[in-house]
Amino acid sequence: MKTFEPVLIAGAWRASQDARASFCAFDPTTGEETGHEFPLSGAADIEAALVAASEAAVELAACEPERIAAFLDAYAAAIEADAETLVNLAHTETGLPREPRLAKVELPRTTNQLRQAAQAVRTSSWTQPTIDTQAGLRSHFAPLAKPVVVFGPNNFPFAFNAVAGSDFASAIAAQNAVIAKAHPSHPATSKRLASLAHRAAIENGLPAASVQMLYDFDHALGARLAADARIGAIGFTGSRAGGLALKAAADAGGVPIYAEMSSVNPVFLLPGALAERRAELAQEFFASCTLGSGQFCTNPGIVVVPQGAHGDAFVAAASRLFADAPAGVLFSQGVLTQFRRGLSTLADAGAQVLAHGKDSAEPGYRQAPVLLGVEARQFLAAAQVLQTEVFGAASLIVRADGTAEMVAIARALDGNLTGTLYTSKKGGIDDAAAAQVAYALRPRVGRLIGNKMPTGVTVSAAMNHGGPYPSTSHSGFSAVGMPGAIRRFAALHSYDNVPPHLLPEDLCDANPRGLQRLVDGIWATGSIGAEKNP
């Protein structure tokens, strides 16, 4: 009989107290079990984690920021030191290539993100210290003093992992304890990360329950947890159905939830761009759509292409690339099933298959990329169903007759993470049309992109990895980029005529660290009452 892997609760790796079942991770390239068995936690594990996290959260809220920053740095270093093992585990569990994806792209992005969070802690950029000397008022963003629950997705075993990714780094940077719900498609990777995080937490003097992790629990328990008033906030990345169910529970409990749920990331190719570089664009589009077997939330799922010879040539070139492409590996049988269901949904709504890559007889969860097409009129007549997200390497080409139809398509779109415009690089041939499409597209997307594909999310203060509902649950927040992402897990605290000894350090008169603070409407780095800023 196999032993279940232990869960991380209250500062210790221990057996699940009430595993309701167990599950295995599968190697997507073979469809075979990877040899470990993980518990599906029951209510007792969740309650134990919640009790421990609630205590840790109160302690953490009062902890020295430098300790938090040191933890984040130490964790980043530990991940780097363990890179080979982590990459091998993640490769086995996700089928993603070791290089460049896991070792050269995602792992460095993850450690970079943790270090940017550390930097945001050290500079207090996320607390946004604001001082009104006339009114005697001071405010900043502060820890929730309640745990944050992070639900990780299947598609980034490192950079969005519930115990290592952006939500984790953000929640910890805001001095909150985290209860991570790993994704069951990569439990061993998550376990390894959690053990590194836990060790770094202990070594840097954080409360033992600052980081806890469960591999999985069922939806009903997830909903119960989401509505629990002891929770400070929730970060979720995953499917729209899962996100909406969790959001309904969290909303009912008054718990803020930041759910990233779905996006088809429309790409508009303007006539000048097509005339200029259609073969290059077809290649770019194909590469972006099939990268990581298309399993990105920013995958280009809809491409709007003008009618006419240049558009035809683009579609022909893209179709050839898709038709020649080998099958890719998807994360799980579930993803594969959903992908095929999505294709049927689009086909039932009138989309034609323009190209289908090469099927594979190899084992595992393999799927050829698929290119579909519809006319603008068809799209507009069934816009809701035709913008169903198909998670994987599939995209729908919509042929549009002129700027007016492009604008109409943009207007028919739901909230998305991104929207892209390709325009001519010479002269201003596309300028007028681009302005019209951008005007229609802008309020419907979080990130407007020029002349490059939407995959690839830079960790930057100016990034918005977010967007209007239903792409996310709140259009005012980004899930990626410090310090903004951190503020999702913070409360606004004002101090009104409060004696100096009760003020937090970043709001005191003295500003020895030269923090950037908004003092009487001006961003300044000096101390209050000093002659001038140093």
Add this chain to the structure above:
Amino acid sequence: MKTFEPVLIAGAWRASQDARASFCAFDPTTGEETGHEFPLSGAADIEAALVAASEAAVELAACEPERIAAFLDAYAAAIEADAETLVNLAHTETGLPREPRLAKVELPRTTNQLRQAAQAVRTSSWTQPTIDTQAGLRSHFAPLAKPVVVFGPNNFPFAFNAVAGSDFASAIAAQNAVIAKAHPSHPATSKRLASLAHRAAIENGLPAASVQMLYDFDHALGARLAADARIGAIGFTGSRAGGLALKAAADAGGVPIYAEMSSVNPVFLLPGALAERRAELAQEFFASCTLGSGQFCTNPGIVVVPQGAHGDAFVAAASRLFADAPAGVLFSQGVLTQFRRGLSTLADAGAQVLAHGKDSAEPGYRQAPVLLGVEARQFLAAAQVLQTEVFGAASLIVRADGTAEMVAIARALDGNLTGTLYTSKKGGIDDAAAAQVAYALRPRVGRLIGNKMPTGVTVSAAMNHGGPYPSTSHSGFSAVGMPGAIRRFAALHSYDNVPPHLLPEDLCDANPRGLQRLVDGIWATGSIGAEKNP
């Protein structure tokens, strides 16, 4: 037969298309009708407003910021020019004193707030322009391009009026069209304000449907409106029951809602403060609790007083003040009924009446102030019910034996807008206890206050008029204070490698207005690519 007053829809004052009923405003000092009849709007009015607002919102989102600022300034000036009429109307409909409250406090606060919003527009402080020159990424907060619905409360006919208050000013500053749902207890005041706002909008070239107003509609229609995907966001100030019902509807529709719902604003009197100035504190407390007949969201509803002689003396002094106090006028029969229901709830849970002011035989909605008391042990045993908000001049004194009981009381509190500590002004006698109480209180309140009563909300960037659930629906936002309050009604927009001609003005390289922008992590006022900041 009386004529119903017209509603403001689609740029015109017109008869309600489907009034389901009508209602009158009452003079609370007499209980008599004030002579006008207002329609209770049906679905047709709401739909017409929504259609017009949706168009206006898209236009407004693209409008020159200076026009928005000019509108806000012009509206403020129009309110000042019409002050005498407005004050008289509001006095008749609310019973609030003309002076100082309406004319000298609330009206200037309202115009000041509109002008601060104009200033935030001119300086783009609310858009928080953020530029990453290395990554080619730029982001800022931007209009929703969908209308904002504002539900106004009964207790501030100007400063929180749905068509003039903080939510209105904030939503308009973020370049959104507003559909105002006035409070039915002051419809004539709201009509007058709406006509000034509408005229100022037209004169400053805003779309005709930028400002619309309905006097009232029933809860079912309100819920339907709140869940409508055409709405960008909702601002609500009112009761917890009303707020939670609206929040449930908005949540289901994926519409962000900022609801300010309830607060008992706990005040902790520390032993040193009591020993030093108990008579003065009793006077301050009494004045704050009975101001405006106690109809403030920041009314001190719970006062924690140490056991012992100084505490006894404070309670005796406060009791005398309450016992000698005349009845005050409440806004409506509904408020009066709810007040008495609230008193019964507290009494049923074990609160004793310590003092009851002088009843009045005069007509109108009159109620004497009431002071109640419980022991800490009783409070802790029934903390949920004993922190029921009683809207009006009532407060519950909780007697606590030592710091540990004070801390336990703080820990038993729900989310509140404010929490106050009174401490000794000499030496550090209260410092240790204050730190302990503040530590427990801090995460449970939006604004921590030192040595003054919670009533009085300064309009400042460092204000937080907000707090943890259920005092509001989101602890990260303040309903008062620019530019923060404006960001509630904004979406985060990122621009990734976007051609310069598609960038909004505040994100362009050139920065001729010297806006404060976060450029590569540093707040700066210069242009990008310039040698250095001017």
